[in-house]
Amino acid sequence: MAVSIKSAREIELMRESCRLLAQVHEELGKAIRPGMSTLEIDTLGEKMIRELGCVPNFKDYHGYPASVCVSVNNEVVHGIPSKHRILKEGDIVSLDAGLIYQGYHSDAARTHAVGKISPEAEKLIEVTKQSFFEGIKMAKAGNHLFDISNAIDAYVSQFGYGIVRDLCGHGIGTSLHEDPQIPNFAQRRRGMKLRPGMTLAIEPMINAGTWEVEWLEDDWTVVSADGSLSAHYENTVLITEGEPEILTLV
Ligand code: MF3
Ligand code: CO
Numbered sequence: 001m002a003v004s005i006k007s008a009r010e011i012e013l014m015r016e017s018c019r020l021l022a023q024v025h026e027e028l029g030k031a032i033r034p035g036m037s038t039l040e041i042d043t044l045g046e047k048m049i050r051e052l053g054c055v056p057n058f059k060d061y062h063g064y065p066a067s068v069c070v071s072v073n074n075e076v077v078h079g080i081p082s083k084h085r086i087l088k089e090g091d092i093v094s095l096d097a098g099l100i101y102q103g104y105h106s107d108a109a110r111t112h113a114v115g116k117i118s119p120e121a122e123k124l125i126e127v128t129k130q131s132f133f134e135g136i137k138m139a140k141a142g143n144h145l146f147d148i149s150n151a152i153d154a155y156v157s158q159f160g161y162g163i164v165r166d167l168c169g170h171g172i173g174t175s176l177h178e179d180p181q182i183p184n185f186a187q188r189r190r191g192m193k194l195r196p197g198m199t200l201a202i203e204p205m206i207n208a209g210t211w212e213v214e215w216l217e218d219d220w221t222v223v224s225a226d227g228s229l230s231a232h233y234e235n236t237v238l239i240t241e242g243e244p245e246i247l248t249l250v
Contacts, residue, residue, distance in 0.1 A: 002179065003171055003180055003195075003198060004173050004174075004178060004199075005195060005196075006173060006198075006238075007197070010104065011197065011199075013103070014106070014173065014199050014236070016101055016102075016104075017054070017099060017101035017102075018108075018247030018248040019248075019250075020049075020101055021099050021107075021108055021236075022247075022249055022250045024045060024049055024097060024099070025095070025097065025108055026250055027044075027048055028041060028045055028068070028095055028097070029110060029112055031044055032114060033114070034089045034091075034114055035086060035087065035088075036087050037083045037087070038070040038072065038079065038081040038082055038085040038087065038093075039081040039085070040083075041070050041081060042066045042070060045067050045068035045097050046059070046066075046067035046068070049099045052101075053101075054100055055099060055100040056068075056097070056100075057099060057107070057176045058096075058097070061176065064078070064220060065080060067097065068081065069094075069095070069096040069097070069109075070093060070094070070095060071093070071222075071230070071232070072085065072087065072093050073091055073092060074224050074227045074229060074230060075223050075230065076094075076164055076205050076207065076223060076232065077094065077167060077205055077232055078096075078220045078222055079094075079220075079221050080218055080220055080221060088115075089114060089116060090114065090115060090116065091114040091117070092112065092113055092121050092124075092229060092231065093111065094109060094110070094111040094230070094231060095109065095111075095112065096108075096232060097109070098176060103174055104174065105172050105173065105174070106247065106248055107172055107176060107203075107236055108201075108235050108236060108248035109203060109232045109234035110232075110234075111125045111129075111231040111233065120208065121229055123159075124161065124206065124208050124229055124230075127155075127156060127159050127161065127206065127231075128156075128204055128205075128231035128232065128233045129233045131152045131156045131184075131204045131206065132202060132203075132204055132235065134151045134152060134154075134155040135148045135152040135155075135204065136202060136244050136246070137151060138150075138151045139202070139239060139244040140194065140240070140241070140242060140244060141194055141195055141196045141239055141240065142194065143193075143194050144190035145191030146187035146190050149184060149185060149186060150186050150187065152185075153185045154186070156206055161206050161207060161208060162207040162210045162211030162224070163204070163205075163206060163211050164184065164205035164207060164211055164213055165184075165211055166213050166222070167205055167213075167222065168181045168182050168183045168203075169182030169183075169184065169200060169203045169234070170200070170201050171198065171201075172201045173199055180192060180200075182201075184203070184204045184206075185211075195239060196239055196240050196241050197238075199236060199237070199238050199239075199247070200237050202237055203233065203234030204232070204233060204234075205230065205231075206231050207224040207226075207228050207229070208224075208228040208230070209224060209226040209227075209228030210224065210225055210226045210228065212225035235248040235249060236248045
């Protein structure tokens with residue numbers, strides 16, 4: 001599949017889809033507290049998305065049963081919300097959510113602290129977030145796709161963390177997942193040339209230990225193979241001639 005270049009009108013719709021998603025993430029982040037179940041987060045997220053007149057794009061995606069992926073501690077991504085999974089002080093929780101506004105998809109993820117967390121966990125969350133910003137320094141027309149991947153890897157590797165390789169960022173637009181795939185680890189080739197009007201979901205997933213992951217019995221939840229903590233940070237980004245526009249930040 002070719003990488004889609006969005007028209008001016010499509011860019012407006014992407015901006016709005018992403019602006020609304022940014023609001024949802026802001027509210028979800030404020031709601032996190034010890035004692036809350038992961039299902040409560042999903043319920044709140046789905047309600048907000050629908051009240052904004054939008055549709056949660058994860059729900060029923062290849063059978064995924066919820067609107068918000070809620071992944072705790074050693075869970076990397078795609079944790080399934082449950083009323084039995086209660087957040088406790090010191091946990092870290094990754095929330096990945098997306099929505100569809102007038103046919104246009106947005107996708108973003110954040111890792112939050114539950115109450116007071118260890119300095120190690122704080123650092124993992126901070127480095128994961130910063131790795132996204134290092135990556136998008138390269139996200140401009142004329143550069144190549146894997147310049148982004150290489151920048152993320154170069155930054156993260158200094159800390160000795162494991163960069164998840166089994167899952168990647170992706171193009172996004174009228175579908176949640178479009179070409180191209182965007183690895184978060186260094187590549188030998190340069191990848192395609194970036195062009196204005198591309199919209200990309202860039203999403204480093206970083207483990208405190210090994211990069212290797214496993215899938216739980218539920219066939220969704222991805223966990224670090226060594227049980228180490230994992231963090232995730234994702235935004236939908238628009239490529240322009242100059243600096244990229246981060247569409248899912250308020
Ligand atoms: N946000 C995820 C991604 O970036 C999509 C989750 S798919 C779901 O690829 F099925 F788990 F919802
Ligand atoms: Co994504």
